[in-house]
Amino acid sequence: MQSTVTISNVSQHFGAVKALDRVGLTLRPGEVRALIGANGSGKSTLVKVIAGYHTPDSGAVDVDGTQCSLSDARGVSELWKVSIVHQDLGLIDGLSILENFLLNDFSSSNELKISWSERSKTVSKYLERFGVKISPYRKINECSRVTRALIALARAVWILESDVRNSSVDESGITGTLILDELTAFLSVEEVQLLRLVIKDIVASGYSVLFVSHDLDEIISFADQITVLRDGKCVADQSARDISKDELFTLIAGRSAEDLKNNAVSNVAETGSRKKIFIEDLSSGDGALGPISFDFASGEVVGITGLVGSGYELVPYSLFGADKGSVGSLTIESGTIRIDRLTPPQAIQLGIALVPGDRNTQGLWSDMTIAENLTATDKEQKTNPWLISWKRVWGRGNDVVKEYAVKAPNSHTKILQLSGGNAQRVMMAKGITAKPSILLLHEPVQGVDVGSRSHIADVILDRASSGLAVLCASGDHEFLAQVASRVLVFSHGKIVSELHAKEGQQFVGKDEIVYACQNKISVDVQ
Amino acid sequence: MSASDSLATQSNNGEVKIKKSSTSKNYARMDLLERVWLLIVWAIVIAIFGGLRPHTFLTVTTFSGMFGLNSTLAILALGLIIVLRVGEFDLSIAANLVVSSEVMGILNVNHHVSLLFSMIIAVLVGGAIGAFNALIILKLRIDSFIATLGMGSVLSGIGLWITGGTSLTGLSQALVNDVVIRRLFGISYEFYYALVLMMVLWYIFRYTAIGRRLLFVGKNREVARLSGVRVSRIRFGAFTVAGMFGAVAGIVYSGTSGTTNPSAGLVYLLPAYAAAFLGATCIDIGDFNPIGTVSAVFFLVTGVQGLAMLGVGNFVQDIFYGVALILSVAGSQYLARSKARRVISTE
Structure with missing residues (x-):
């Protein structure tokens, strides 16, 4: 009972x-x-x-x-x-669904012969109960997201019920x-x-x-x-x-x-001479994002956010051509580009730069020096690809160390010798030295110290004021409230609301962003 | 940008500057010693063997032989580091050496194609084999270790097949002359071929954008991809050029021995890996580099030669190369760890 x-x-x-x-x-x-x-x-x-x-x-x-x-x-x-x-x-x-069910069994039981057929019958019964009509011998990676969730649920209920039975x-x-x-x-x-x-x-x-x-x-x-x-x-x-x-x-x-409900009236100052960027019907290959359409403009910092799993974090990678399977179109001054055909080198050619979310596995070669990392994107050094001037490489590196106030003796310092905040500054510099017209950021202040946070915010705002269009995907609402004049809120892969800075204020308020994420207030997005 | 300015002055404060001046001098001295350690050990090894066998080891013949007759290995190892630098393996490169040299031999001996043209075809065949490796790896998405392990076996089979398992003799004498007979400063020409290829690779690795991209891909493929490097193209190119190096090594092998041989080339695989990994522990520490690799080749060759002169049997070669491979990988792991420790101490 x-x-x-x-x-x-x-x-x-x-x-x-x-x-x-x-x-x-x-x-x-x-x-x-x-x-x-x-x-x-x-x-x-x-x-x-x-x-x-x-x-x-x-x-x-x-x-x-x-x-x-x-x-x-x-x-x-x-x-x-x-x-x-x-x-x-x-x-x-x-592993198969069946093996996943029995993970705990195998780690504790010491029976000599595993009776597969008997167990598979039990597991099938549980799967059926949760509406999963596939063989328990199928592998987990053959299942869709929702099927996996149902399998996990079925397994948990199975464990619960057998625990409850056995211990009474x-x-x-x-x-x-x-x-x-x-x-x-x-x-x-x-x-x-x-x-x-x-x-x-x-x-x-x-x-x-x-x-x-x-x-x-x-x-x-x-x-x-x-x-x-x-x-x-x-x-x-x-x-x-x-x-x-x-x-x-x-x-x-x-x-x-x-007082947190944001009246999403389009009160942005007329963009006029600003170059508009349009994104239409963007969706990711795995179905976690889209289709969505939105636009932003040069000189503008637009925040992209949502709860965990809402798909917002895929946007920068899709627009950089780095997410295979993404479809949609991107319209910039020079024309319309199909995202399914876009590759990172082309994106760079079009003036798009990406600063990815993970410094160590996506953004920087950690066992190379600051200067060497910068050469990957620095346009000035690409002028003579057949005779690299190392003097200039180190010099440019030292300039960046100074300009971004990176705490390092010089640009010969390897990335792994830097703290998280300083490495993040180098990664920002690596994106920006490509002289892009569109900057895509993913979690630009994840795991960085307070000083670097405000420094990176300053860099973003400074570049935006000189005409860069910035798209900042982040779950850090406090940071978005320091840089973004407009925030798009995602839920289940779609844009559900668009927040603007209140009158007389430069940025969208943090509490408004938090509120919108949790409430998903729907606002017509033009 | 006022905030940035204020932070910039912060970085100019005394603390950071002091750190710079006190550590950089120590680093420079340690760096240099670390970089050339292999050359120092090499000199010691020569001194030991010289002391033990002054009349046989310390002779012009011995040294001109050591330098002049081992370019096959040096060139093969140079080809190998191209793929190692992009973070891949090529275990088929020695079999490639065999097949390409046989192609040259068949054309030149059996079909009376001119030597130059046969050599060009051989290099193209080597490149095609490398390109085929790359296609398997890229299109079928197989790990290069497995793909080239398989290809190596396929190629040695082909090597036996096209020659009926025999050696081809009667290669143009011009080849033998230009590889091994003619000498400069007492050392056969082939030594200088290896030296030139080493310098070319050194230049490409250090001073060209393509060379940097090879390293970018090897250090972290995902970072390279997100930095706009055409990763697949770089990997494809690396395998293709490495295959060409394999073919050149095959030509030099045929020139040195005056024959082609369906199995003799295969024994170069392990020493080439030993040299590549040992080379990565010096000069540009932690990276596969041409100068380190060629130094390592001659270091290993000296060791084998010296031991042979002490009367140790032929078997020692295999043991020596195997031990060198394991120790050099262990050594590079140790260097990486000690570097990581140094990072912590400077923080």
């Missing part, structure tokens, strides 16, 4: 930071509870405590009147079983909960709807579900009860039926939603 689980008084600190402060929630059989909060609010810490990854400072579980401290993992597991599906699904690509003293089984941690982030709207039905089916069989998400729409359509965390404290525990998105946002952000 399934019972109500009450978790209470959970506190956890990391160093001086109090991640959770006497948080509690109740999980009733047959109910979906949503756990929501901004980044850093403590929701993933809470999930980890419940899953037993962290031992909390305090906290207890109560099942049917039997209490147990959360720090006693074995005691908890005798009372209550949990099974988690993480955002990354935890499936191994090269009588036939009734003990209480079980399924935790879904940002499961929907990479799915499209239609796929999310399919998932919703499946989850309804799970709770109908008597289990409770804890659903963690950023997305307010999903929360409201999935959940029966909502727990909101803010700064490690539980600020709301209420029914999902009579709550509006605005109320929910107010609870998450701690301030009223009213």
Whole structure:
């Protein structure tokens, strides 16, 4: 018989930071509870405590009147079983569905002969229950995104049900909960709807579900009860039926939603002499993005953002011709280019520069010197490809070191000797020395220090003021609020809103961006 | 740009400058020693063998032989570092040497094609084999190690097939004359061919955009792609040119021995790898480089020659090359790690 689980008084600190402060929630059989909060609010810490990854400072579980401290993992597991599906699904690509189901089995069991047929029957039964009509012998990488999510879900339910069965003293089984941690982030709207039905089916069989998400729409359509965390404290525990998105946002952000709604009136000063760039019907090969259309202009810094998995981060790579399978068209002064035929060398020729998101694997050769890295894109050095002047290479490198205030003795310094912020400056310089007319940025301040953040913001604004068109894809809303006069918000691969700087202000406000990401307010985008 | 200016002055503060002057001198001295360590060890090895066998080892004949008769290996190793520099392997290059030299031999001996024209065809065949390697690797998306391992076997089979498994003799004497008989400063011409190819590669690697792109692709293919380097084209070109070097090595081999041989060329594969990896531990440390490679060839050859003169059997060659290959790779790993440590200490 399934019972109500009450978790209470959970506190956890990391160093001086109090991640959770006497948080509690109740999980009733047959109910979906949503756990929501901004980044850093403590929701993933809470999930980890419940899953037993962290031992909390305090906290207890109560099942049917039997209490147990959360720090006693074995005691908890005798009372209550949990099974988690993480955002990354935890499936191994090269293995079959069946093998993925049995991963835990094999690591613990010591039977000599594996009875494949028997297990495959069980697994097939679970797959069918979740509407997956493919053979369990198929490999994971043959499955679509939503099928993978369903497989992960089926596996979690299978683990939960067998745990519940095996650990009971009588036939009734003990209480079980399924935790879904940002499961929907990479799915499209239609796929999310399919998932919703499946989850309804799970709770109908008597289990409770804890659903963690950023997305307010999903929360409201999935959940029966909502727990909101803010700064490690539980600020709301209420029914999902009579709550509006605005109320929910107010609870998450701690301030009223009213003054954050951005009236997306096109009040941009007439562009006039500015060169416009049009992007039409852009979509990525894997279907995670598009089709989308938008435009931007020289001298403008446009931010591109959204929640994790919304597809915004693909835009810079698609427009650079670096994402195979992307289609669409790009219209600049010199004409219209088909994106499916665009290659990075052509993009560079057209005056497009890309500063990718990962310094070490995409942007810079880490065991080469600053100056050598710069030669890859520096137009001045390409003038004589048959006699490179190293004096000029080092000299140009030293100029960049000075101009971008890179903390290095000289341009002979290797990239791996630099701190993250300084390497990022070199990567910006590498993009900009190509003298582009369009600069595409992906997470330009990821993992950099405060000084470099403001330096990079200054560089971006300075170049924009001298006519560069900048597209900045970033999940760092604070940074976007320092550079972007316009922000396009993505959700499930589409642009759902366009934010402009308020009158009298240069940039879009940070809270407006956060609000738009979580609410996906739809605004007509011309 | 006021903010940038203020940061620029920040970088001109004393701390950074002091760091620069105190470390750069030490680095320069250490750098030079590190760069030429192999030459120093080579000199020591010569001194040891010279001390042990002064009358046989320290002779003009020995040295003119060591320098003059090992260009096949040197040229093959030079071809190899072209593909190694783009981060690929070519295990078929020695079999390529065999096939291209046989093509030259068949044309020249059996079909009485002029020597020059036969040589040109041989080089083209070598290049075509390299290009075919590249096509397999690029189009079928196979790892170059596996693709060229397979191709190497295919090529040695072809090498046996087209000559019926026998050596071809009767090559034009002009070839033998210009490769091994004629000498400059007591050393056969072939030594200077290797030297010229080494200098050409050195120039290309160091002073041309194409040479830099080879390195860019080898250091990190994805970074190169996102920097606008035509990665596939570079990889294709590297395999093709390496194949041509294999053919040139084959021509020099035939010139040295006066024959073609369907199996003798294959033994050069391992020493060529040993030389390439050993060469990467000096001159341009961490990168496959022509001067280091050729130095390594002569270092290895000296070792083998000296041991032979001490009366150690022929088997020592194989052991010596194998040990050199393993030690040089281990050495370069160690250098990379010690460099990483130095980074931390300067931070």
